[in-house]
Amino acid sequence: MNEDFALFQEEFKRYQQLFGLTGWKVYFKYEPLEEHFAEINANLGGMVATVSLNSKLPKKDKVFKDIKQSAKHEAIHLLLSRLEKNARYRFVSEGEIYETTEELVFKLENLIP
Numbered sequence: 001m002n003e004d005f006a007l008f009q010e011e012f013k014r015y016q017q018l019f020g021l022t023g024w025k026v027y028f029k030y031e032p033l034e035e036h037f038a039e040i041n042a043n044l045g046g047m048v049a050t051v052s053l054n055s056k057l058p059k060k061d062k063v064f065k066d067i068k069q070s071a072k073h074e075a076i077h078l079l080l081s082r083l084e085k086n087a088r089y090r091f092v093s094e095g096e097i098y099e100t101t102e103e104l105v106f107k108l109e110n111l112i113p
Contacts, residue, residue: 004067005030008038008053011071019079020107023047026078032056038070042081049078079107 009028016026025048033039033054042049051074057065077084083100086092 002030002055004065005053005055007067008051008071011068012051012075015072015075016078018111019075020110021075021078024049024078026051029053030055037061037065038074040074040077040081042078044082044085049081051078079104 005028012026012028016022016024024042025046027048027050029050029052031052031054033052033056036054037057038051038053040049040051053067053070083104086096086100089096
């Protein structure tokens with residue numbers, strides 16, 4: 001297995017635990033991506049996410065490569081996925097936004113001393 005991909009998975013899983021996202025089934029891919037170092041696709045209904053690390057990083061971007069930062073970045077996207085989904089709805093109730101925000105606040109309470 002590629003060293004960068006192994007580190008990426010390890011770091012993502014570490015943040016997944018830290019953020020309390022243990023109910024998610026996460027799959028990892030090491031594949032060429034058009035414009036990103038990494039990306040995530042989350043299915044909220046199924047609580048399944050696919051996290052991809054770019055296997056064909058352009059030479060111009062290699063100097064900016066930070067595997068640990070990319071893993072953390074994608075884990076934060078997973079943390080915020082429900083809030084993002086609700087925010088994209090055209091019609092969302094005040095209660096739905098409140099519940100989504102509360103979910104995030106409870107998770108962040110465990111991260112902030």
